[in-house]
Amino acid sequence: MTWVTQLLNGVLLGGYYALLACGLSFMFGVMRIINLAHGDLAILSACLVFLIADTTGISPFIALVAVLPVMGLVGWGLQRWMLERSLRAGVLVPLLTTFGLAIVIENGLFEYFGADTRSLAPYIGDFAYDSWEITSNVYVGSLAALIFALAVLLLGGLKLFLTYTPLGRAIRATAEDADTAALVGINARAVYAIAAAIAVATAGLAGIFLAMRAVFTPFSGPEQLIFAFEAVVIGGIGSLSGTLIGGIVLGVAQTLGAQINPQGFLITGHVVFLAVLAARLALGALRARGGIRGVFSRPS
Amino acid sequence: MNTDRRFIVERWTRLSAAASVTAAVVLVFLAVAPFLFDANVVDSLTTLFIYLILAVMWNALAGYAGLVSVGQQAFFGLGAYFAIQLSYHGMSVYPALLLGAVIAGALSLPISVLMLRLRAGEFAIGMWVVAELAHLLVALDPIINGETGVSLIALNAYTADDRRAYNYWMTLAAMVVLLAAVFVLLRGRLGASVQAIRDDEDAAQSVGVRVLAAKRTIFFLAAFGCALAGSLWLATSISFQPRTYFGIQWTAYMIFMVLVGGLGTFEGPIIGGVIFFLIEYFFGQTGVWYLVGLGAVAIVFALFLPRGLWGSIEDRFGIRLLPVGYTLRLLRSDFYHGSHTAPPNDRLHDLTEPNDNVERT
Numbered sequence: 001m002t003w004v005t006q007l008l009n010g011v012l013l014g015g016y017y018a019l020l021a022c023g024l025s026f027m028f029g030v031m032r033i034i035n036l037a038h039g040d041l042a043i044l045s046a047c048l049v050f051l052i053a054d055t056t057g058i059s060p061f062i063a064l065v066a067v068l069p070v071m072g073l074v075g076w077g078l079q080r081w082m083l084e085r086s087l088r089a090g091v092l093v094p095l096l097t098t099f100g101l102a103i104v105i106e107n108g109l110f111e112y113f114g115a116d117t118r119s120l121a122p123y124i125g126d127f128a129y130d131s132w133e134i135t136s137n138v139y140v141g142s143l144a145a146l147i148f149a150l151a152v153l154l155l156g157g158l159k160l161f162l163t164y165t166p167l168g169r170a171i172r173a174t175a176e177d178a179d180t181a182a183l184v185g186i187n188a189r190a191v192y193a194i195a196a197a198i199a200v201a202t203a204g205l206a207g208i209f210l211a212m213r214a215v216f217t218p219f220s221g222p223e224q225l226i227f228a229f230e231a232v233v234i235g236g237i238g239s240l241s242g243t244l245i246g247g248i249v250l251g252v253a254q255t256l257g258a259q260i261n262p263q264g265f266l267i268t269g270h271v272v273f274l275a276v277l278a279a280r281l282a283l284g285a286l287r288a289r290g291g292i293r294g295v296f297s298r299p300s
Numbered sequence: 301m302n303t304d305r306r307f308i309v310e311r312w313t314r315l316s317a318a319a320s321v322t323a324a325v326v327l328v329f330l331a332v333a334p335f336l337f338d339a340n341v342v343d344s345l346t347t348l349f350i351y352l353i354l355a356v357m358w359n360a361l362a363g364y365a366g367l368v369s370v371g372q373q374a375f376f377g378l379g380a381y382f383a384i385q386l387s388y389h390g391m392s393v394y395p396a397l398l399l400g401a402v403i404a405g406a407l408s409l410p411i412s413v414l415m416l417r418l419r420a421g422e423f424a425i426g427m428w429v430v431a432e433l434a435h436l437l438v439a440l441d442p443i444i445n446g447e448t449g450v451s452l453i454a455l456n457a458y459t460a461d462d463r464r465a466y467n468y469w470m471t472l473a474a475m476v477v478l479l480a481a482v483f484v485l486l487r488g489r490l491g492a493s494v495q496a497i498r499d500d501e502d503a504a505q506s507v508g509v510r511v512l513a514a515k516r517t518i519f520f521l522a523a524f525g526c527a528l529a530g531s532l533w534l535a536t537s538i539s540f541q542p543r544t545y546f547g548i549q550w551t552a553y554m555i556f557m558v559l560v561g562g563l564g565t566f567e568g569p570i571i572g573g574v575i576f577f578l579i580e581y582f583f584g585q586t587g588v589w590y591l592v593g594l595g596a597v598a599i600v601f602a603l604f605l606p607r608g609l610w611g612s613i614e615d616r617f618g619i620r621l622l623p624v625g626y627t628l629r630l631l632r633s634d635f636y637h638g639s640h641t642a643p644p645n646d647r648l649h650d651l652t653e654p655n656d657n658v659e660r661t
Contacts, residue, residue, distance in 0.1 A: 034421025036370065085603050091420045095368045096555060096602040103552050103595030107588045222548060226432060229425045237422070263436055270433040277414050277426070 005138050006255050012140065014231075014251030015148025016213065018244040020206035020224060021231040022154055023199035029238045030175040030195040032091070033083060036098040039225030040105040041200050042207030045071045046120070046216055047109055049208050053123040060120045064208050068201050075200025079193045102221065109218035120211040128212065147209050151247070154202060155240050171195055230273040249276075330472055334465045342468050346536055348577045349471040350529050351557065353478055355569035355576075357525035358554035360482050363564035364491070365518040366498030368420070370551045371427025372526045374434045377545035378404035379527025380534040381438045384452055388443055393454040394466065397531040405524030412519045416512060428548075435546035449541035452534055467535045474532060478525045483566065485521070494518055498564075549591070556594045559601040562608030571610050 024038045035041075045067055052063040082101070086094040121128035130142040162168035173181040174191040182188045210216055210224065227250065235246025250269055257268025334342050354376075362368045383400030387393050411430060418426045439446050455463055485491060493514040496504035505511050534540055553576060561572020583590045605612055 028421070034425060036421075036424070082599070082603065089602075089606055092362065092366060092368050093602050093606060095370075095421055095424050096559060097599050099370060099551070099555060100595040100599035100602065104592050104599070107591040107595070111588045111592070222428075226425065226429055230429065233422070263440060267433065267436050270429050270436070273429060274414060274433070277418075281414065281417055 002137075003259075006259060007252060008134075008138065008140055009144065010252035010255030011248050012144035012148045012251070013255060014244070014248030015144070015151040016206070016209060017227055017231040017247030017250050018155060019147060019151040019209065019247075020203070021228040021235075021243045021247055022151070022158065022240070023202035023206070024225075024228045025232045025238065025240060025243045026158065026202070027196065027199040028232070029240075030171055030199075031083070031087065031192060033087065033094045033098070034229070035199070036095060036225065037102040037105060037221075038098075038199075038203050038228060039223065040102045040109075040221030041071070041074065042203045042210065042224050043216055043218065043221040044074075044105055044109065044207070045204030046207040046211035047113055047218070050118055050120060050211060053120060060123050060208065060212060064205070067208070068204055071204030072197040072201040074204075075197040076193045078200065079196035083196065084189070084192065102225075106219055106221055113218055115217060115219075117215045117217050118211070119215040120208070121213070124212055141213075143209075143213050147213065150205075150209070151244065154205075155244055158198075159240050167191075167194070227269070230269060234273060234276045327476065331469075334468050339461070339464055342464055343536070344577075344581070346464075346468045346471045346532075348573065349475045350532055350536075351553065351577055352570055352573040353471075353475050353525055353529045353532075354550065354554050355557035355561065355573040356479060356482055357522040357529070358551075359558045359561075359563065359565075359569040360486075360518055360525075361522040363558060363562075363568075364486060364498060365494040365515055366501075367416075367515065367519065368424045369427040369522075370424045370548070371429070371431035372522065372554060373546050373548065373550040374427065374431035375404050375408060375523040375526040376530035376533070376550055377431070377438065377542065378407060378434055379530035380540055380545050381441075381444070381542075382527075383531040383534055384443070384450060384540055385441075387452060387454045393452065393457070394470065394535075396454075397470070397535055398528070400531045401524060401528035404527035404530070405520060408520050408523030409516070411523075412516050416515050416519060431546055431548075435542050438546070439542045444540070444542060447541065447543055449539055449544075451539045455535065455538055463535075467532070470535070471532045474528050478521075478528070481521060485517070486566065490514055490517060495564075552591070552594060552598075556598050558608070559598050560608055562611035562614070563606065565608070565611045565614060568608050568610035572608065575609075 020042065024035065027033055027035050027038075048067045048070065049060050049063045052058055052066065053060045078101075082097055083094060086097045124143075127143055131139040132142060132145070133139055160168075162172055170181070170186045170191050171194070173184070173186055174188050174195075178188040178192075181191075206228075207216075207224070210220075231247040231250050232243055233246065234249050235242030235244065249272065253272040254265045254269040257264035257266075261267070330345070333345060337345075354372075358369070358372060361372070379401040381400070382403040383397045386396035386400055391399070415423055415426050415430065438444055444450050458466065486494075493504070493509045496507070496509050497511055497514060501511060530545060533545075557572035557576045558569045559572070560575055561570065562568025579594075580590075583593070601608060607615060
């Protein structure tokens with residue numbers, strides 16, 4: 001039964017990855033930017049909540065409500081003062097600037113918080129380790145289940161928002177072609193800034209839940225970026241529902257890998273990511289030759 | 301269109317000839333440096349040369365081929381790791397350093413099959429995943445002792461003074477050969493190909509540039525160069541800890557050096573490397589703030605001075621010290637006075653459609 005439990009845990013961990021990857025995928029979808037500071041922004045938000053919870057004793061769930069708008073503002077400012085200018089300079093400059101930002105955030109947090117490993121788990125009481133018994137021997141952590149539900153809600157909500165609201169339509173139009181969108185009266189600058197705010201706020205949300213379910217240090221950001229990116233690529237870049245599937249595949253692979261070897265958690269995740277890339281390449285090459293039939297049938 | 305071809309496309313200007321001679325003199329001087337300076341200076345110069353190798357390799361990748369990698373530390377670490385493996389299995393230590401880098405470089409070819417299909421940001425993080433995976437796998441090797449690491453004990457066969465001199469000469473030779481390789485490659489057909497790819501990959505493909513082959517050559521060169529830098533770093537520091545060698549800080553250093561010096565210029569990364577070396581020398585002890593500063597300066601340069609210090613000087617004064625590209629000199633003295641050089645960021649136009657430039661200037 002441990003395998004069933006592990007599998008279930010893997011799926012739920014996938015929910016966290018989907019939550020984490022949501023902002024990365026969204027930002028890439030709208031602005032074609034891969035934000036290399038994504039993971040560090042998540043950790044920044046975790047640090048802010050930790051600071052509030054630690055100094056005032058306010059529950060992290062309440063602190064979260066205060067921190068998320070701040071993260072949204074950070075995203076808005078990021079777009080206005082950094083990404084907007086980077087985007088005009090070509091595809092490579094956003095990578096360089098967001099990488100520089102990642103270095104600044106990481107080391108800035110280290111300067112303030114030190115290298116200690118921290119967690120929000122002590123501040124949320126029993127909720128950190130509560131679990132439900134599904135059948136005898138199969139348990140599901142309630143926090144992990146909450147994160148999974150939140151990821152589904154967020155991804156679904158974002159999809160509905162993009163499909164049915166005027167602002168969502170404006171975002172999609174701008175993503176398609178910013179210049180043409182501007183011609184029909186959409187303020188592309190504002191749309192980009194709002195999209196960045198949404199992306200960074202969701203990254204912040206993921207960071208807070210990382211801090212609740214596990215531990216973090218100021219240098220945890222890059223790892224989170226890599227997990228998010230792997231989830232996005234496995235699920236198919238630019239697709240929000242694919243992100244959930246990608247997160248689950250990654251979570252299950254890592255959890256099962258950890259059963260084989262203590263280092264297996266990370267290694268299996270990376271290997272599955274590379275295998276998906278390779279498979280996609282092979283399938284693409286196959287399709288170019290007319291699919292499986294095309295390869296095996298001789299031209300008459 | 302102007303059909304009256306009154307211009308000369310030239311490669312060697314008087315300035316670039318003088319600069320090349322100066323470079324040769326400096327090299328001869330550097331070659332005898334261990335006889336002239338004390339140990340500290342020689343060690344510092346060795347470190348500087350390793351930084352220069354890293355900067356030039358990353359610039360070849362990002363500045364010329366348009367491949368921004370945040371995972372070159374994969375090869376830096378693997379070069380050192382294979383050198384340790386070879387030495388552990390009985391190979392003489394200096395050949396092991398070189399062969400270790402060759403093996404890591406060769407490993408870049410299968411990696412390139414997957415990675416070069418990715419574009420821009422995907423390639424950047426994809427390489428990061430490769431570096432993380434290499435780090436984890438190397439730490440699993442029993443002779444490395446996990447994150448504790450291991451020392452290259454075979455180096456103890458040499459006295460400290462001999463070791464210092466050999467490390468210095470090997471690093472100097474590696475730097476000169478790699479710089480020359482980049483120089484020759486960029487002057488040739490490949491240089492035009494990769495820059496065309498960087499500027500517009502689809503357009504380059506459509507005019508017959510073999511995109512994948514050109515990218516792969518540069519990718520291999522950069523991997524080998526970074527691997528050699530890694531094995532040379534091992535020779536100077538002796539100890540190998542996976543976390544240090546596969547650390548992301550190497551990429552931060554490379555980006556800083558190239559952005560400050562001048563992305564996509566030949567001389568830029570050399571200048572950026574020297575600046576980085578000086579900054580590290582004077583501010584390295586300030587620890588974390590120093591890294592915050594590096595990141596912030598890199599952002600400022602990327603946003604406000606995207607061609608770096610040297611690129612800006614080149615653009616402003618139209619000079620180039622080493623003849624990597626072509627300059628256009630107009631002869632129509634009735635309209636234009638004296639010599640004029642084309643803007644360097646239009647180097648490709650110089651090669652393909654000189655007439656265009658005449659009209660523009």
